[in-house]
Amino acid sequence: MTLPTSELADGMPTCDFTIVGATGDLSLRKLVPALYRREAEDQLRPGTRIIGVSRSDLDDDGYRAVVGEALAHHIGDELDPVVVVRLLARVHHLVLDAATPDGWHLLHHLLKEGDPDAVRVFYLATAPALFGPICHRLDEIGVVDPSARVVLEKPIGTDLASARAVNDAVGQVFDEQQIFRIDHYLGKESVQNLLVTRFANTFLEPLWNSRWVDHVQITVSETLGVGERGDYYDGSGALRDMVQNHLLQLLCLVAMEPPTYVGRETVRDEKLKVLQALKPMSADDVDRDTVRGRYGQGLADGVAVPSYTEELGRPGSATETFVALRAEVQNWRWAGVPFYLRTGKRMDRKISEIVVVFKEPPHAMFPHHEGTQPSPAANRLHIQVQPDEGMQLHMTAKEPGPGGIRLRPVSLDLSYATAFDARMPDAYERLLMDVIRGNPTLFMRRDEVEAAWTWVEPILRRWSVTPDRPRRYPAGTSGPTAAATLIERDGRTWQESDHD
Ligand SMILES: NC(=O)C1=CN([C@@H]2O[C@H](COP(=O)(O)OP(=O)(O)OC[C@H]3O[C@@H](n4cnc5c(N)ncnc54)[C@H](OP(=O)(O)O)[C@@H]3O)[C@@H](O)[C@H]2O)C=CC1
Ligand SMILES: O=C1O[C@H](COP(=O)(O)O)[C@@H](O)[C@H](O)[C@H]1O
Numbered sequence: 001m002t003l004p005t006s007e008l009a010d011g012m013p014t015c016d017f018t019i020v021g022a023t024g025d026l027s028l029r030k031l032v033p034a035l036y037r038r039e040a041e042d043q044l045r046p047g048t049r050i051i052g053v054s055r056s057d058l059d060d061d062g063y064r065a066v067v068g069e070a071l072a073h074h075i076g077d078e079l080d081p082v083v084v085v086r087l088l089a090r091v092h093h094l095v096l097d098a099a100t101p102d103g104w105h106l107l108h109h110l111l112k113e114g115d116p117d118a119v120r121v122f123y124l125a126t127a128p129a130l131f132g133p134i135c136h137r138l139d140e141i142g143v144v145d146p147s148a149r150v151v152l153e154k155p156i157g158t159d160l161a162s163a164r165a166v167n168d169a170v171g172q173v174f175d176e177q178q179i180f181r182i183d184h185y186l187g188k189e190s191v192q193n194l195l196v197t198r199f200a201n202t203f204l205e206p207l208w209n210s211r212w213v214d215h216v217q218i219t220v221s222e223t224l225g226v227g228e229r230g231d232y233y234d235g236s237g238a239l240r241d242m243v244q245n246h247l248l249q250l251l252c253l254v255a256m257e258p259p260t261y262v263g264r265e266t267v268r269d270e271k272l273k274v275l276q277a278l279k280p281m282s283a284d285d286v287d288r289d290t291v292r293g294r295y296g297q298g299l300a301d302g303v304a305v306p307s308y309t310e311e312l313g314r315p316g317s318a319t320e321t322f323v324a325l326r327a328e329v330q331n332w333r334w335a336g337v338p339f340y341l342r343t344g345k346r347m348d349r350k351i352s353e354i355v356v357v358f359k360e361p362p363h364a365m366f367p368h369h370e371g372t373q374p375s376p377a378a379n380r381l382h383i384q385v386q387p388d389e390g391m392q393l394h395m396t397a398k399e400p401g402p403g404g405i406r407l408r409p410v411s412l413d414l415s416y417a418t419a420f421d422a423r424m425p426d427a428y429e430r431l432l433m434d435v436i437r438g439n440p441t442l443f444m445r446r447d448e449v450e451a452a453w454t455w456v457e458p459i460l461r462r463w464s465v466t467p468d469r470p471r472r473y474p475a476g477t478s479g480p481t482a483a484a485t486l487i488e489r490d491g492r493t494w495q496e497s498d499h500d
Pocket of ligand 2: 222241242352
């Protein structure tokens with residue numbers, strides 16, 4: 001196959017990058033700053049255009065002003081005016097209501113005016129209800145060619161049936177290999193490093209199984225409340241918003257088998273097998289192995305904050321802002337190893353981490369001295385996804401000195417900041433460039449999304465018929481006490497990282 005000239009060079013083609021929902025929070029807070037950073041690295045090829053679409057009454061200059069403000073706000077002191085000028089020269093805006101057939105010819109004309117070889121990317125940063133209709137309009141105006149790509153933001157549906165409906169509607173216009181379903185956790189450096197740590201080193205692999213691993217913990221805690229996203233969040237809740245996608249993806253990367261090579265389908269094939277091996281939850285399992293919570297009044301960074309229902313203005317809401325659960329992967333490698341997952345808003349700190357807790361040494365051979373730990377503690381590998389990306393391996397060492405052997409916990413500490421002395425790019429920088437390059441490895445395939453919904457759905461069903469509401473936890477804490485009980489019942493505790 002001969003590549004068009006614009007696809008040569010570093011694999012980055014010229015692109016017409018259309019963002020539907022260009023004035024929204026995601027676009028201005030994440031997409032525009034990511035494009036700025038890539039512009040600063042000279043990664044956007046000449047002729048590449050950024051075409052914003054929304055209902056807001058903005059011409060090109062009006063939208064450029066909006067983009068300029070967003071950059072000043074989100075990039076701050078590092079903003080380089082020369083790069084801003086270069087980026088803004090690429091920017092256009094079209095006023096379009098995606099829910100109606102009117103005005104789409106404007107997009108058709110604009111795209112036809114550009115580089116004929118430009119790869120067309122359609123990034124749908126709107127409510128998912130518009131995904132199907134937007135794809136239908138793009139098809140009608142004849143702008144979906146074989147090299148076009150569509151990017152879908154989460155959530156893909158609110159359950160299995162609605163996810164299938166979205167996937168079917170989009171699939172009528174775009175082939176599966178043209179569809180990029182974003183899970184921004186997969187774009188995080190430390191998440192990709194998890195694959196490298198596991199599969200570019202040999203020392204972990206012999207231990208990475210039920211023989212040596214006691215259990216795995218995955219925590220994603222946030223200090224923010226729902227803020228401006230209450231309308232969306234109240235119809236979603238923590239299970240749909242975080243567990244169905246980000247936490248299950250992290251679990252997949254911990255549990256998956258090594259693919260034969262890192263290719264566009266191989267990694268996704270292995271993740272799919274993990275999702276399919278998750279032990280389905282019966283109603284009794286849900287009652288025993290899941291906890292849902294909702295924040296009440298409390299503190300955020302020392303400041304008094306309202307409860308979820310006060311913030312939302314909906315006293316009757318039954319939506320959870322916290323989930324903790326115990327999952328199992330039913331396969332040869334992981335049989336009997338619990339995976340404890342928890343996530344919540346308005347918790348005591350912002351941290352995303354994975355902790356692999358190894359089994360205790362089978363025999364305590366060192367004599368116990370007063371004031372020291374009685375026996376070697378279980379080794380733990382803390383994978384710090386954010387902030388302060390890095391890893392710590394917690395071990396036991398001999399305290400220096402004569403007069404017996406005293407055991408002390410110590411850690412081997414890998415900090416990304418110290419080891420690499422480089423800016424950690426935001427996940428969207430990597431993912432947007434992968435879309436333009438046409439590399440879907442870090443995006444979710446349809447079967448993955450649907451397998452994740454298949455596992456989550458019995459929990460949603462059970463919760464919808466059980467009368468108990470989410471348990472209250474004060475804002476600024478580590479969640480409801482029932483979450484501690486969930487893991488302590490198994491003789492284990494949540495591992496709180498030393499990094500704050
Ligand atoms: N914000 C975030 O951090 C995250 C968001 N997401 C997902 O991304 C998507 C967008 O979220 P977010 O940016 O927060 O939402 P916002 O409500 O902030 O923005 C929605 C955007 O869509 C535009 N829009 C709405 N209706 C139409 C329409 N009929 N025709 C054309 N444009 C329309 C709005 O502009 P206008 O009103 O001017 O038309 C606005 O630009 C959602 O699916 C969300 O779940 C996913 C992960 C994180
Ligand atoms: O997708 C989402 O993720 C964010 C958390 O992302 P992070 O990168 O800041 O950890 C979450 O706040 C939001 O509710 C959810 O939709």
